[in-house]
Amino acid sequence: EVQLVESGGGLVQPGGSLRLSCAASGFTFSSYEMNWVRQAPGKGLEWVSYISSSGSTIYYADSVKGRFTISRDNAKNSLYLQMNSLRAEDTAVYYCARNSYDILTGYYGNYFDYWGQGTLVTVSS
Amino acid sequence: NFMLTQPHSVSESPGKTVTISCTRSSGSIASNYVQWYQQRPGSSPTTVIYEDNQRPSGVPDRFSGSIDSSSNSASLTISGLKTEDEADYYCQSYDSSNLYVFGTGTKVTVL
Numbered sequence: 001e002v003q004l005v006e007s008g009g010g011l012v013q014p015g016g017s018l019r020l021s022c023a024a025s026g027f028t029f030s031s032y033e034m035n036w037v038r039q040a041p042g043k044g045l046e047w048v049s050y051i052s053s054s055g056s057t058i059y060y061a062d063s064v065k066g067r068f069t070i071s072r073d074n075a076k077n078s079l080y081l082q083m084n085s086l087r088a089e090d091t092a093v094y095y096c097a098r099n100s101y102d103i104l105t106g107y108y109g110n111y112f113d114y115w116g117q118g119t120l121v122t123v124s125s
Numbered sequence: 126n127f128m129l130t131q132p133h134s135v136s137e138s139p140g141k142t143v144t145i146s147c148t149r150s151s152g153s154i155a156s157n158y159v160q161w162y163q164q165r166p167g168s169s170p171t172t173v174i175y176e177d178n179q180r181p182s183g184v185p186d187r188f189s190g191s192i193d194s195s196s197n198s199a200s201l202t203i204s205g206l207k208t209e210d211e212a213d214y215y216c217q218s219y220d221s222s223n224l225y226v227f228g229t230g231t232k233v234t235v236l
Contacts, residue, residue: 035225037225044215044227044228044229044230045162045164045170045215045217045227045230046227047224047225047226047227050224050225059224061224095169095170100175109158109175109176110157110158110218110219110225111158111160111172111175111176111217112160112162112170112172112217112225113172113175113181115169115170115171116169117169118169
């Protein structure tokens with residue numbers, strides 16, 4: 001069974017830092033592209049960052065570029081999001097989400113087939 | 126960059142059919158696949174339609190997706206509406222510069 005379990009959320013002051021983790025299990029983590037997606041309270045979904053299966057290709061949303069860093073450790077089956085210079089508008093539930101991938105054909109789909117339960121980040125003084 | 130606009134809310138009675146639109150602001154809706162996610166209150170999103178009209182295993186065939194190039198929009202149709210279908214629904218597509226774009230979201234209420 002595919003499982004994605006986020007951790008590391010909490011209350012942080014504006015300008016502070018936080019590191020989120022996502023522990024993956026039930027699939028070959030090193031074969032899959034991964035993402036962070038966030039959802040502010042009562043708002044819609046916003047894609048935050050993408051990392052390729054090897055970690056060699058990374059993308060960020062303009063809203064977090066230069067402040068957030070995505071990374072992964074395939075030996076530990078883990079995904080990370082280092083968040084610096086946090087702002088009130090970064091307050092959200094942060095989800096890790098797996099990109100779809102057909103192991104048999106090698107086809108990567110541009111959508112998310114599994115999501116974690118999310119971890120809440122609150123930026124407030 | 127483009128945006129995906131959805132109606133804020135739709136409502137219908139059990140057993141009826143609802144259709145949610147997702148209109149792309151620029152560029153062709155057909156240029157990249159559209160996905161639909163269901164998010165029940167307090168839960169994480171799950172995929173109900175991927176690649177315009179494909180259903181993941183386990184998703185009932187009451188859910189269907191389509192695209193319409195004339196209106197530059199995608200649609201999610203839920204037929205035989207059930208109370209368990211009450212949720213927020215988001216469309217999503219891909220953009221080479223902004224990578225993954227989500228729609229504004231639609232709240233489906235089953236009366």
